[in-house]
Amino acid sequence: MRASRFFISTLKEAPSEAELVSHRLMLRAGLIRRLAGGVYTWMPLGLRVVRKVEAIVREEMNRAGAIELSMPVVQPAELWQESGRWQAYGPELLRFRDRHERDFVIQPTSEEVITDIARNELRSYRQLPVHFYQIQTKFRDERRPRFGVMRGREFVMKDGYSFHADEADLVREYQNMHATYCRIFTRLGLRFRPVAADTGSIGGTGSHEFHVLADSGEDSIAWCATSDYAANVELAEAVAPALDRPAASAGMLRVDTPGLTRCDDVARHLGIGVERMVKAIALVATTTPGEADSTASPTLAPAAETPPVLWLLLVRGDHTLNEIKAQKIAGLEAFRFASDGEIVAALGCRPGYIGPVGIGNAVRVIADRAVAAMADFVCGANTENAHFTGVNWGRDLPEPFAIADIRNVVAGDPSPDGKGELLIQRGIEVGHIFQLRRKYAHALKATFLDVAGKATAFEMGCYGIGITRIVAAAIEQNHDERGILWPDPIAPFRVAIAGLGYRRSEGVRTATDALYDQLQAAGIDVLLDDRDERPGVILTDLELLGIPHRVVIGERGLTAGHVEYQARNATEPQRVPVAETATFIRSVLSALEPAAPSQT
RNA sequence: CGGGGUGUAGCGCAGCCUGGUAGCGCAUCUGCUUUGGGAGCAGAGGGUCGGGAGUUCGAAUCUCUCCACCCCGACCA
Structure with missing residues (x-):
C-alpha cells in the first residue's frame, strides 16, 4: 500500500476526552473516530487491525x-x-x-x-x-x-x-x-x-475468562505462582484462617477516637495494626423473599420471620467487601448500601463509628471468616468519636448470625488449592x-x-x-512514549518503507519502489510512505502507527550503498546493503513466524 | 442511575471571576525558501462561543433550563 493512496490522519495532540493510553493512541494514530458515546468509526488503518484479529x-x-x-x-x-x-x-x-x-x-x-x-x-x-x-x-x-x-x-x-x-x-x-x-x-x-x-x-x-495482562485493566485476577490456580478476584475464595479463634485476653474498653472514621486512622491512633480492626458495612436488602419471583402467588402467607431492617457485614480492617460474594448470601441477592439516614435510624450513629456491639435484633450481622476468628479486636462503638477495643465474640456480643466468605482476596492469602500463596494482577x-x-x-x-x-x-x-x-x-500492553508497538500478527502493516525525499530524489524513488515491489511480490504486508512530507513527520508518524519493521531509504545512505532497518522495539537502526534489503527483511520476518500450529 | 467536572475554529487551549471589537498554538490553503527527526518567512480561509429562554442599552462572560462529553461508583466481550 502506498501511503499517498491510503488514508493516514494522525494528531499531535489527543482529544481531551481520552484518558486511557490505548484510547489516546488510537485517536492520535487515526485508528478510530468517535461518532457518539461508546460508538466509533473504524478508520481504514484501524479496520486493518480488526480484520487481522x-x-x-x-x-x-x-x-x-x-x-x-x-x-x-x-x-x-x-x-x-x-x-x-x-x-x-x-x-x-x-x-x-x-x-x-x-x-x-x-x-x-x-x-x-x-x-x-x-x-x-x-x-x-x-x-x-x-x-x-x-x-x-x-x-x-x-x-x-x-x-x-x-x-x-x-x-x-x-x-x-x-x-x-x-x-x-x-x-x-x-x-x-x-x-x-x-x-x-x-x-x-x-x-x-x-x-x-x-x-x-x-x-x-x-x-473461564481470558485476561490480557495490563495494569490499566478493569479486573483483578488472583493467581498462584506455585500451582495452576487462577481466578477472577470476584470469585477467588478467601479460605478460612488455619488457626481457631484465640481466647480473649483483654477486657472491652471504650476509647475516644475523635474525628477518626477510617480504619487506618483509628489503628494509627491506637498504635495497632489495621488487621486488628473490624469494619462494618451497612447494607439494605432491596427485595424481600417472594418478591424476586414474580410468579409467586400473592395469597401466600408472609414470611414467618420479619426481615432485618439493616445488614451489617464485617470484614477485617485491611480487607475489602466483595459485593459478588455478598450477593450470594440468602436474603441479600439484591442489596444496596444503606444511606446515612438509614444507618442513623438503625444504629443511632453516623457511619464511621458503627460496629456490631450492642445492636438490636433488627440488624443482622454477617462476619467474614477472618473476622469470626478474631479475638480482642477493635470496632466502632456506635457512638460518635468512639471505638471499642478488646472486643470478643460470645462475651461482648453474640456470635454472628452467619459466617461467610465475603471479602476480596489480597496478595499473600493462601491459594484455595492449598499449594502456595496468591498474587494479584490486573x-x-x-x-x-x-x-x-x-x-x-x-x-x-x-x-x-x-x-x-x-x-x-x-x-x-x-x-x-x-x-x-x-x-x-x-x-494497552504494547506501547511506548512514541506510540504503538503492534505485535507482528495484528499490525496494520508489517513493514514500512520510508522514502526520505521520495518526491525530490530520483535515486530514492527508484530504490524505494524497487524494494516495495520486491516485498509486495514476496507477499509481505508493506506500507510505502511516499507522502510529500519532511523526514521528521514521516518517521514520527510511522512510530506512532507502530509498524513493527521499518526501512529508511535516503540519499545519504544510498550514496554509501546502504539503507537502514529498525524494528519498532529496537533502540538502534542497523545498516543493510541496498542489494540485500529484500532478502534481509524476508529473513527477519520469517525468523519471527511462530511454528505452524499442529493440525490436531 | 448517583457524585464530580468540561463544553469557545478540525485538535489542544486562553478569554468568563469584574458584561462592551472572539483570541493563541497546531492543522488547512497560496507563494518563496528549506529537506535524515513533527521547518522558516509572508499572506489567506475557517466560529450559530453546545441548544433554548431570561436579565441588560449590550451576554462567550450573569441567571434558569435542556443537551452532549469526560472522570469516580454498581455491569460485562
Whole structure:
C-alpha cells in the first residue's frame, strides 16, 4: 500500500476526552473516530487491525471444528420474551419498535437465535455435537461506556455456541475451546492468563475468562505462582484462617477516637495494626423473599420471620467487601448500601463509628471468616468519636448470625488449592467461555431425539471473544512514549518503507519502489510512505502507527550503498546493503513466524 | 442511575471571576525558501462561543433550563 493512496490522519495532540493510553493512541494514530458515546468509526488503518484479529480468530475456530454463520443484529422480541431475557436483561438491552409497532432488540449476544436454529434444524443425536460461531456487531447500552473501544456500546464479538447430547461432550468441547483460546491469544502476540470466573447473569456452571495482562485493566485476577490456580478476584475464595479463634485476653474498653472514621486512622491512633480492626458495612436488602419471583402467588402467607431492617457485614480492617460474594448470601441477592439516614435510624450513629456491639435484633450481622476468628479486636462503638477495643465474640456480643466468605482476596492469602500463596494482577477481559448447560434449551424447548428416540434438551456451551476490545488491549500492553508497538500478527502493516525525499530524489524513488515491489511480490504486508512530507513527520508518524519493521531509504545512505532497518522495539537502526534489503527483511520476518500450529 | 467536572475554529487551549471589537498554538490553503527527526518567512480561509429562554442599552462572560462529553461508583466481550 502506498501511503499517498491510503488514508493516514494522525494528531499531535489527543482529544481531551481520552484518558486511557490505548484510547489516546488510537485517536492520535487515526485508528478510530468517535461518532457518539461508546460508538466509533473504524478508520481504514484501524479496520486493518480488526480484520487481522478476526482472521486469526476465524482460522483457529475453524481449525477447532466450529462452523461460521451469521445471525441478524436485529432480532424479534418474541424470542427474547420466550427465553425470559426480555424481562431479565434490563436497560442494557437496546429495544425498539418497527413501523408495525413490533418490538425488536439489537443483539447483545445471540443465545436465543442460535437455540431457535438448533430446535428447528437439529433433530437427532446423530447431528451432534455442533458448534456454530459468528463474528458480528453487538450492542450493549452500557451505563457508562468508557475508554474508547475498550468498553464501547457497539463492538465486534466472536460468539460461538455449541450443542451436545450430554454433559460429558459439553465438557470435552469446553476444554477444546479453552485450548483454542489459548492458541488464539498466543498467536495474537498477547500476554494473557486464563482464570476461573463467576458465571454472572448468563448463568450456567463452568466458566473461564481470558485476561490480557495490563495494569490499566478493569479486573483483578488472583493467581498462584506455585500451582495452576487462577481466578477472577470476584470469585477467588478467601479460605478460612488455619488457626481457631484465640481466647480473649483483654477486657472491652471504650476509647475516644475523635474525628477518626477510617480504619487506618483509628489503628494509627491506637498504635495497632489495621488487621486488628473490624469494619462494618451497612447494607439494605432491596427485595424481600417472594418478591424476586414474580410468579409467586400473592395469597401466600408472609414470611414467618420479619426481615432485618439493616445488614451489617464485617470484614477485617485491611480487607475489602466483595459485593459478588455478598450477593450470594440468602436474603441479600439484591442489596444496596444503606444511606446515612438509614444507618442513623438503625444504629443511632453516623457511619464511621458503627460496629456490631450492642445492636438490636433488627440488624443482622454477617462476619467474614477472618473476622469470626478474631479475638480482642477493635470496632466502632456506635457512638460518635468512639471505638471499642478488646472486643470478643460470645462475651461482648453474640456470635454472628452467619459466617461467610465475603471479602476480596489480597496478595499473600493462601491459594484455595492449598499449594502456595496468591498474587494479584490486573487484567482486561478479552475472552469468556461458559458451560451454559440446558438453560436456553429448556426455556426455548429445544430438544433432539436421543438414541432411545426420546426428546432430550441440548447441553450448550457458549464462547465469546471481544474482537474490538483486543485491539485496544494489545495497545494497552504494547506501547511506548512514541506510540504503538503492534505485535507482528495484528499490525496494520508489517513493514514500512520510508522514502526520505521520495518526491525530490530520483535515486530514492527508484530504490524505494524497487524494494516495495520486491516485498509486495514476496507477499509481505508493506506500507510505502511516499507522502510529500519532511523526514521528521514521516518517521514520527510511522512510530506512532507502530509498524513493527521499518526501512529508511535516503540519499545519504544510498550514496554509501546502504539503507537502514529498525524494528519498532529496537533502540538502534542497523545498516543493510541496498542489494540485500529484500532478502534481509524476508529473513527477519520469517525468523519471527511462530511454528505452524499442529493440525490436531 | 448517583457524585464530580468540561463544553469557545478540525485538535489542544486562553478569554468568563469584574458584561462592551472572539483570541493563541497546531492543522488547512497560496507563494518563496528549506529537506535524515513533527521547518522558516509572508499572506489567506475557517466560529450559530453546545441548544433554548431570561436579565441588560449590550451576554462567550450573569441567571434558569435542556443537551452532549469526560472522570469516580454498581455491569460485562
